[in-house]
Amino acid sequence: MLNKVYDWIDERLDITPLWRDVADHEVPEHVNPAHHFSAFVYCFGGLTFFVVVIQVLSGMFLSMYYVPDIERAWESVYYLQNQVAFGQIVRGMHHWGASIVIVMMFLHTLRVFFQGAYKKPRELNWIVGVLIFFVMLALGLTGYLLPWDMKALNATKVTLDIAQSTPLIGDMLKTLLSGDEHIVGAETLTRFFAIHVFFLPAALLGLIGLHFLMIRKQGISGPL
Amino acid sequence: MSEQRVTRRQFLSYTIMGVGGFMAVASVMPMLRMAVDPVLQVEAGGDFIATTVKVDELTNEPTRVDFQFEQEDGWYTSNVTQTAWVYKDDKGEIIALSPVCKHLGCTVNWNSNKDHPNQFFCPCHKGLYEKDGTNVPGTPPRGPLDRYKYKVKDGVLYLSRRASAVRGA
Numbered sequence: 001m002l003n004k005v006y007d008w009i010d011e012r013l014d015i016t017p018l019w020r021d022v023a024d025h026e027v028p029e030h031v032n033p034a035h036h037f038s039a040f041v042y043c044f045g046g047l048t049f050f051v052v053v054i055q056v057l058s059g060m061f062l063s064m065y066y067v068p069d070i071e072r073a074w075e076s077v078y079y080l081q082n083q084v085a086f087g088q089i090v091r092g093m094h095h096w097g098a099s100i101v102i103v104m105m106f107l108h109t110l111r112v113f114f115q116g117a118y119k120k121p122r123e124l125n126w127i128v129g130v131l132i133f134f135v136m137l138a139l140g141l142t143g144y145l146l147p148w149d150m151k152a153l154n155a156t157k158v159t160l161d162i163a164q165s166t167p168l169i170g171d172m173l174k175t176l177l178s179g180d181e182h183i184v185g186a187e188t189l190t191r192f193f194a195i196h197v198f199f200l201p202a203a204l205l206g207l208i209g210l211h212f213l214m215i216r217k218q219g220i221s222g223p224l
Numbered sequence: 225m226s227e228q229r230v231t232r233r234q235f236l237s238y239t240i241m242g243v244g245g246f247m248a249v250a251s252v253m254p255m256l257r258m259a260v261d262p263v264l265q266v267e268a269g270g271d272f273i274a275t276t277v278k279v280d281e282l283t284n285e286p287t288r289v290d291f292q293f294e295q296e297d298g299w300y301t302s303n304v305t306q307t308a309w310v311y312k313d314d315k316g317e318i319i320a321l322s323p324v325c326k327h328l329g330c331t332v333n334w335n336s337n338k339d340h341p342n343q344f345f346c347p348c349h350k351g352l353y354e355k356d357g358t359n360v361p362g363t364p365p366r367g368p369l370d371r372y373k374y375k376v377k378d379g380v381l382y383l384s385r386r387a388s389a390v391r392g393a
């Protein structure tokens with residue numbers, strides 16, 4: 001049945017070369033943990049991506065209940081955590097995933113660094129990787145404010161302090177982030193929310209696309 | 225062809241670039257202007273708030289002064305209470321210090337720690353400040369306490385809504 005559907009579509013659109021080109025490659029022996037167990041270090045990139053997918057999905061579902069408003073945010077999180085079936089699980093996935101994704105990314109970076117896989121011709125992909133790193137840290141930072149409890153509020157005040165200590169443009173930067181020169185409040189929460197769920201995920205997916213495109217083009221780096 | 229200063233192809237590509245550029249700017253500009261609005265807004269809160277303190281009552285010992293005003297945060301209006309540590313220095317000048325620690329923003333207290341008399345003490349990470357707000361070297365704070373601007377009207381102390389950083393100190 002499924003085969004027939006596939007054939008029907010393929011006959012009209014010729015999709016086989018499309019996915020073959022992307023997916024149909026042999027895994028080189030030196031990156032296959034089945035051959036050399038130590039090759040597990042090559043898994044960290046894929047694991048990072050896996051957690052990113054979890055973050056995006058769980059985040060999308062959290063925003064079915066979450067309200068980015070200073071009077072309702074905390075209550076909406078409390079509600080989804082305690083009243084909604086599996087809400088605790090989904091929030092837990094997003095909460096722990098946010099840390100795990102950083103750990104995975106860090107391990108992946110260590111692998112690339114110590115194998116020297118960033119060297120010519122892969123310098124550009126190292127640069128894109130560093131951008132991904134910043135976007136990911138920014139996601140963690142902006143997401144942290146969203147539950148709007150005291151921990152979130154104080155952590156954000158410290159964050160804004162750090163931004164403000166930037167030479168020359170510090171004051172402007174802080175106001176741009178928090179939406180007000182002095183107040184961490186209504187406008188800060190909506191800004192952080194918009195940045196967290198729209199701007200940064202869009203940037204992240206774009207960068208990850210570039211990252212994978214370059215890997216596809218250049219192949220994985222050779223054995224040591 | 226050579227007498228024509230602009231070829232048909234050039235004309236078309238200029239036109240397309242022009243129209244395309246206009247469309248791109250016209251669609252993105254309003255969004256960017258909207259995003260940076262808070263930065264460009266001129267602050268209205270330059271006015272001073274009356275406290276309940278008479279200037280005559282002030283001594284050279286810092287006292288805690290609370291004052292309230294209505295704060296507008298976007299679409300929220302709320303009453304906020306600000307706190308200042310106020311005293312008169314040797315020259316009779318009024319000093320109004322913010323209690324917000326310049327390390328990570330906890331609240332400092334005057335003379336609250338027995339080991340450090342006549343200093344401002346921050347309980348969070350043991351930050352210390354002299355009476356005039358200068359941070360004690362070797363403790364966590366990165367600078368002196370912020371100061372409120374003040375005004376005296378009919379013997380009553382008025383303070384600015386926000387404290388501002390002390391320059392050059």
Ligand code: HEM
Nearest residue numbers: 055056059060062063066095098139143144146147197201
């Ligand atoms: C790599 C990507 C992401 C990271 C690292 C991340 C990180 C975080 C963090 C640290 C929190 C605070 C959670 C807590 O303390 O419980 C949070 C909350 C939230 N995030 Fe994300 N996030 C990511 C992607 C997304 C995406 C793509 C969306 C939506 C499209 C999203 C929607 C939300 C929402 C609605 C909340 C508030 C709910 C809550 O606090 O439990 N996130 N995020």
Ligand code: FES
Nearest residue numbers: 325327328346351
């Ligand atoms: S916050 Fe005051 S010493 Fe750290």
